[in-house]
Amino acid sequence: MGSKTPENESQGGGNAPSSSIKPKVSGGEPRGAHWSRDGDGALGDGDGDDDADGDVMPCTVTLSSNSQTAESANSKKKRKKPKKKPKKKSSMLKQTSPPRIPLAELFPEHQYPHGEAQRYDGMVENTVRTTAEEVRYRSRRHIEDDTFLNDYRKAAEVHRQVRNWTQESVRPGQTLTEIAVGIEDGVRALLDNAGLDTGQGLVSGLGFPTGLSLNNCVAHYTPNPGQKDVLLDSSDVMKVDFGVHINGWIVDSAFTMSFDPTYDNLLAAVKDATDTGIQNSGIDVRISDVSAAIQEAMESYEVEINGRTFPVKAVRNITGHNIDQYRIHAGKSVPFVKHDDNTKMEEGEIFAIETFGTTGRGYLFDGPGVYGYGKDPFAPKKIVSHLASARSLYQKINDNFGSLVFCRRYLERLGVERYLAGMNNLVSNGYVELYQPLMDVKGSYSAQFEHTILLRESCKEVISRGDDY
Secondary structure, eight states: OOEEOOTTOOOOBOOOOOTTOOOOBTTBBOTTTTIIIIITOOSSOOOOOTTTTSOOOOOOOOOOHHHHHHTSTTOOOOOOOOOOOOOOOOOOOOOOSSOOSOHHHHSTTOOOOOOEEEOOOSOOSSOOOOHHHHHHHHTTGGGGOHHHHHHHHHHHHHHHHHHHHHHHHOOTTOBHHHHHHHHHHHHHHHHTOOOOSTTHHHHEEESSOOEEEETTEEEOOOOOTTSOOOBOOTTOEEEEEEEEEETTEEEEEEEEEESSGGGHHHHHHHHHHHHHHHHHOOTTOBHHHHHHHHHHHHTTOEEEETTEEEEOEEOSSEEEEEEBTTBSSOSOEEOSSOOOOOOBOOTTOEEEEEEEEESSOSOOEEOSSOOEEEEOTTSOSSOOOSOHHHHHHHHHHHHHTTTSOBOHHHHHHTTOOSOHHHHHHHHHTTSEEEEOOEEOOTTOOEEEEEEEEEEOSSOEEETTOOSOO
């Protein structure tokens, strides 16, 4: 989920490893190393013993003395019928389509696949931490905790399985509501948490509303009640952006779907820019260096549409961001264009490295409608308002979403009715922020790719990496 920022507001970062280097380092495995163990959700190999039907040595049957006399002339050794070893029962369990088997059943030992581990570049000069940095780092030591990492990897595996189903099953002719609900139902099923009881949504669930932004709508569109439903067309370029959280720690990852090869170069440009951003990210790296590398990669591409050639432009007023517990945008931004801010990435931080490219102007404006709402994380637990609906709605938000971003569909799923007046009151008083769709000029096309990375002590773990991107 991109962070909208005013033009020229930016923060910075620097050098990092090649994506072709996938060493095995502590705290993570090389990409794909887990597949032989558990990557496909297998609980066992399902194969019988190779020797189960092999030769069994015959044994001589001992007869009574009378029998021996009667048959002494042509005594025969009777062969005991070999007993076949029972074959192991196949315990193969694979995800359904659509995905509905909880992940805990696919991984009975509750150990989830590691993300892609990338080595940091050589030590950067002048990286001695200040006292303030040391204090901040100590507050982020949870990033090396085994339970924390396993939960985060579980959320990432949920994201991988749901997005793989999305890429395989979504086709032109479907409504955006059908697609969004399918994604969200898959996430809830794999987490084994419907999120309907008070407090369940804070334990695990969607990190923010599913974004399904078409063409010149660059980001932050989700279908909501009261809006005319939109059909996906074969000429559309659709950004699919959804998040999965466990205990408020969000895996934020996005991809773009297109059904027309015309837009292949646009998608390639943005995917390359995101991978470049990941490669250049790291501890003590200036975010400005990461941004410059992203822009250089992105703007080296062009795309031909209907006989016209368009340069791919990096979007200038939306950014990547760091993530904190229950906070999708935690304060640091990663722009897609070069800038002069010397802010650094720090050990223990979590970043959503995403990029948006467009054939339009690259400057976004608010579009019609509402994407979602997010409670200010520093807002009070209780509010004073003359509207009873605002007070009850605020309590509902605290109980079910906290500071996670949510949308109208989520409220109505919980049975909340006649909430618009109360919501407008909360927004106007600054307790809740309203998010609108973000648009580029009409007739333009845009794409997005995004991964969540953990800046661990030994490596950066691209926790949401999958076979698809």
